[in-house]
Each structure stands twice: as C-alpha cells, then as structure tokens.
Amino acid sequence: MPTLTVNGRTQTVSAGPETPLLYVLREELGLNGAKFGCGLGQCGACTVEVEGQAILSCVTPVGVLEGRPVTTVEGLGSPENPGPLQAAFIAENAAQCGYCIAGMVMRAHALLRSVPHPSEAEIRHALRFNLCRCGTHMRILAAVRRAAGPEPATTGATP
C-alpha cells in the first residue's frame, strides 16, 4: 500500500498503486480541491503540486509518489484563512462557477514558486494547460498579478 505525503501529512493509503492520485485525494483523503474534469490530462482541473511542480493528478498513479510531497489547494489555506494567492483570487472575484479554479490556483502557485514576478506573457504561458469555460480568464490573470505584486526595484548598478 503506497505511502503519501499530502499537505505535510504522511499516511498510508489503501488504494492500489495504479490508482490515479485524484481519486485518492478526493475519496480516501476527503479533499475537495482537485477536481475531476477529464481524466485525460487535458483540462487542468485536477492540478496539484508535487515537489513544487504542477502535475495533473488525474493521470498520475499514486505508486510513483512515494516520498514525493504533494500539495493541494487545501495546503495553501482554508476558506476562513486563505493563503496569499487564494486571497488574491477572492479579491479579484476570480471565479464564476469556480470548478477550474483550484487547478488554476495550483498552477499559478507552482509558477510563482519558480518565477516570483512573472511577466504577463509568462503567466499566460504557464496557465495554458488549464481550461476555464466561464471565461474568467481576465480575473484569474489579475489575481495572479496581484499575488505576484510589483517586481521589486533592482538595487546596484545596471550593466
């Protein structure tokens, strides 16, 4: 039985190693954040982070995640105490139906981890894997920009 570390908590799960992570997160661990959207790795609704990288939990078997920490949207904050990126999504009204949004948040979280102050083009490029059908894109972009904040002024002489 695989051992999983999710949002800092390590536990043994009863699912077979071939079971996609998504089903384990939702059913066995009772986490709502990652969503079933396609089961094909095409829409990004199931996006979570593994070792800081955004991955698609609907096509990732739990068997390959032994010893590799998983972060879901629940790991960033709660509805009552949202983390900074989640707070930016709330402040920008960055959800309509919201079904894609947990995946968007995780994709953006992984981006900001590697590129703390991304350009507009970098944000759009990073989010291209994630589909939104309500057309909330402008709000989502605004939320990611808000969370990233302005690029801090560089110090020292410019070459």
Added chain:
Amino acid sequence: MTPLTRRTLLVAGALLVGIGLPRPARAALPGSLPEAPRIDAWIRIGEDGAVTVLTGKAELGQGIKTALVQVAAEELGLDPASLRLVTADTELTPDEGYTAGSHSMQDSATAIRHAAAAMRALLAEAAGRRLALPPDSLRVDGGAVAAPDGRRLSLGEVAQAVALDAPVPDDVALRDPARYTVVGRPLPRIDIPAKVAGGAAYVQDIRAPGMVHARILRPPRPGARLVGVDAQAVASRPGVIRVHRDGDVLAVLAEREYAAVTAMRALAKGAVWQGGTPVPEPDALFSDLAERPAKRTIIHEAGTDTPMPPGRRITAQYRRRYQMHGSIGPSCAVAEFDGSRLTVWSHAQGMFPLRKALAEMLSLPEAQVRCIHVEGSGSYGHNGADDAAGDAALLARALPGRPVRVQYTREQEHLWEPYGGAMMTEAAAVLGPDGRIADWDYAVRSPTHLTRPPGAGQLLSARMLETPFPAPPPKALPQPEGGGDRNAIPLYRLPRARVAHDFVTAVPLRVSALRSLGAYMNVFSIESFLDELAEAAGADPVAFRLAHLDDPRARAVVEAAAGRFGWGRALPKGRGAGFAFARYKNLAGYCALAVEVEVDRESGRVRMVRAQAAVDAGQVVNPHGIRDQIEGGIIQAMSWSLFEAVAHDAEGPTSRDWSTYPIARFPDIPECLDVHLIDRPGSPFLGAGEVAQGPTAAALANAIRQAAGVRLREVPMRPDQVKAAIGV
C-alpha cells in the same frame, strides 16, 4: 433521512417545512411574485432574528447568491453577511422554473426585493404598535426596529407579532435607490472563498454516509441497442456491488470510485451494441438542414402593405454549426431512495421540472420526490446535469437505503450532452437612396432550443429503458422571448420588415438550450448584415447603426462602447475593428461591443486583441457581478465563434474530449477587455448573463472583414475558413 438532508433542512436555526404555495395569483405583481405571493415564500425570520432568503433560482456561477442577498439586505437594512440563503429546493423554495434566460434578477431578485420591503413595512407596523409610535417614524436597520427616542426592538421579537404568510401588497414602498448602501456595491462573491480553498462547494463534493459510486455505460453511437453484455464477470470484480441493466441502460455500482471506473471499462469491453441512428456527413449538414420539414411562423411584419421601395437589394446567408456547452466538470448527481421517498442532489437548472420528470420516470407521486440544487461546474444551459440526476435516481431506486453518486466521464459529457443546434439564416434588405434600410426580410431556420424536463422522455436514460419514455415532441418557444427566433427581430427602425421563423421539427443530433439560444446566431447574422449594408451604403458601421436606432438606452451603449474603444482610430496592418449591438431578447439588458482583431493571413488564425463593451442592465445590484458575466460571455462567445464546432461522422458526434473539441486557452485571451456599465438607479433589473453572446460573434466577423478584407458568414470562423476566404 440522511444527515445531509437534515443539514440542508435546518435553516436559520429552525426546521423549515415546505408550504403549499398558492398559484397562480395576481398578474399585477412583479417578478416571480405571481407564482408565490406570500412574503414568507421569500423571506423568513427566526425567533433569534436570523433572516433567511429563499429563491427558486440556482447559483450557476453567475453570482446570484451574492446579488440576491444584497437586494434583501438593502430593503431590510441588514448586513448582507448576516443573511442566510436557500436556493432551488422543491421542498423549501418557490417554484421559479429553470434558472435560465437571464431571468434570475428580473424575476427572483424583484420578488425578493418586494417581499423584503413588505416585511420591513409589517415589522415597522408591529413595532409601532408595541412602542405606540407611528410606523413611519421608525427605522428598520441593523437587525432592529429603532425609534427616534433610542428605543430598539430586535427583528426576532417583532417578527413574532407579524403574520409573514401575508401576501406582498401591490403598493409596497421600496427603499429610495438614491439612499442605497448595499445594492450597487461590488460586494465580494460570497461563494468564492470555498471555491479557491477546497471547501465543499459542489455536488461532486458530497460524501454521504454509505454512499456508493456509479458509472454509466453509454452506447458507442446514438440509437444503438445493447444486444449482449458480460455482466457476471464485472459484477464479481472486487468492490463491485452490482451491474444494473434496464433495457439499453447499463451501469455499474461500486463501493469505491476508482473501482467503479475500472469496472465501467471492463463492462464496455464485453458489451455488444447494434444499429444506430445515422447522421448526415458534415459536408451535408446545411443542405440536410435546409431540406428538413419546418413550420413557418411570421413573427414580425411591418409596412408590408406599402409598395416595395426603390433601392439597392442586398442579400446574405449565415450559418452556425452545432456547438456544445462543454462544462469543465462532467455532470454528476447524488440520489437516495428510502423505499418510498427519493431525494436528489443535482446541478441541473430546474429543480421543479426535474422533479416532475423523475416522478414520471419512476412512477412516484411528485410529493415523494425532492430535488435540491447543489452547484456543479458551469452549465451554460441544458448540459448533462438532468441526465445525470435521472441516472442517479434510477440507480438509487435499484439500491434503496444507500446514496448513489453518478459521475459522467469527459467523453460521455461531450458526446451525449444536448448541443446548441445548427442554424441557418437568410437576410435581404433594400438600401434606399437616402442610405437607410427601406425594406428588411429575414428568416431563421432552426431546430428547437428547449428539450429540458419536465417530460421524463427528456432524460437520456429514460429513452433507453426496457419500457422507454419517448422524447416529447420538440417545442418552439414563443415570442417575445423566442427560441431559435430569439433576437430575430432587429431593434432598428425598419419601416418595412418581415421576419420569419422556420422551426425545424427534427434534427439528427440531440439539441437543447445553450446560453442565449437562437440569439447568438440571430445577432451574429443581423449585426454582420448591418455591417454589410453599411459598407454598401458607404457609411461608418457605428454611425449607420445610430441612424437606425431610436431607443435612447440603445444609443447610449453604442455611443459609450464606440467612444471608449476609440472607434475610427487607424489600426496597424493586419488588424481590424468590429462593432455589434443587441438588446438581449429585445427586453433584457443592452450590450454594445467593439473588438479589435489581428488576422494572420498565412495561418488564417484570428486573435481577439482587445474588446470594449458597454452594458445597460437597469439598476445595477453588483457591478462586479455584471462585469464578470459580460467578460465571461465575451470570452466564451469568442471561443464558440473562433474555434468551436461539434465534429461528427455518419455514426454521430466525434468530439469526445478537449483535443477533438478545442476551446479557448489563455494564449487566446485578449490583452485588454473592458466592460463599461451604465447604471439606471430605480429602473427594473434587466438580465445580463447572456447579452454578450451574439454581439461577440458579429463584432469578430466585422473586425475580420476590416482586418483581412473578407466576410465570413459561418460560425465558427476557424483558420481553415479564414484562409479559404482570403485565398492563400
């Protein structure tokens, strides 16, 4: 009753019981009040003073939870955060039919506003009696009734002396919009925190004790019959509870979700299907549609007793392919049957019509069926939600005592949802010597846009049972709202005009309501044709529209969108600007839109660079709510118009996932999208949720014309069509 049911029932600290809502009532009452005239149908106060608002409409992601709470809070002088809201539930809320047609604010918010105002008046009266003061000297504010001398009575204690089962009076005094403190403000959406942080927000998140997971197996093509299946092998797999078959409906029930998924795949391998209903090849789609029997209705005629005026006659035909809702989350439902009563949790848009359909399908009295709306993925019309509820109900009856959760696959949602129908229009006009439209002749040919419940035969599985329920005959929705002919009558001044609706009674693919129904195609056609006429007249498209528009509110949005866009400014080579306008259904919100596109001549690829909308939705309740609906509508309609057509072959649809039915992704999103709202304090709420769909399609076509010199008359306007038109 499961804990889930009890929790839902416990509202405002009191167990609410459903009340018989008398109907129909006085037609003079606004909004949905004629359907449910009692104050307590809409608002209730517990002994503790907790206020609960009830609506028959459902949150679909359009933000109505927030807006409805704002409306009630404003009239009752309450902090919106203190209000509870119950949405569409056949046991608790008024029956407001479907949440559709941009009606929620017009119907439900209007009813709630009047009910809240009536409640405020009764509270003031009762407090006045207690305090021996005239009611109009009292203020209802902050959860209390306050007297000028400082005495305060809490709403809870006053409410006990008030008969809230009284009908809302005709002459209820509403708060003065000039003094609004809650309505008109961008209150943050109350449902978003749970959605961004993994709270239980969707029907998919329901985990009822003892719940089982079901998967349905659909035929490989529409109309195919199940002739063989190895149910035993699948039923004996570990974790599988049973394989359920009724006619051509095949399902598997399992203790765990992934076991249901793998069992469904195993079941598919051993299932043998025969036959199917042939579909015309894609190339023959429009010739087939043109030849199908249709019922013609003349929906508008003006000045046709006058002689045909002289002038230049211009004609054009437009076409629209099948398009899908494409919800990001495939449909899902949970149902529980206790041996006599059925409870269904569903994200379908009409709980009361759904209850009728389920009761009919299962031969249960309606009183023994309860349907509770729980949010799902955005639906944008009639997607697979009702079907999933039907399947959950069928399986719950087969497994009494255990809640059954049905989850469709991506492929099932794509292949079996009812699509927005293929349509054709023909426009002809005479341009008079004065450069104005002297004669207008328009016909729209369309299948139905409404195959939703209440008929059991509208549920996909009900048609495939051993004892099937046939699909009810398709209906044309009547004017003034219309179905295929929605927005077929232009708002422009047309001295001589004739508009016909050719209602096609049967089409090969399953169709139903997709956001804005026929308005998308009719506005695409009319607003493209307006540009063609303006071009023929040598007129600027915006000036040409204004020359034919009398309605001052229509003119205001056109002028605002054009002005803020910088209409008429020169654009770089390869770019073009396009304009369009419509008032949704000719009776809801107004929307004018200017867009700039870039056309890559080599690839035929069109990119929407920026868009400027101007919208008048009457009294604005939540400006961010409307803005988000318009932004979303523009982006969604851009995706429909540039990318989307259901692919099919002779066996049926082949758009089975996001690779075979691509939609807009982030790199396709405009650099800038601005929505300008024209607020009309004190005027009725006008639905805004669908106003942008049609204008977006036409504005894009008009912009492509300017950018690349070609006129595209079919949606979607995909790169291959654009290239073919350019001739590269």
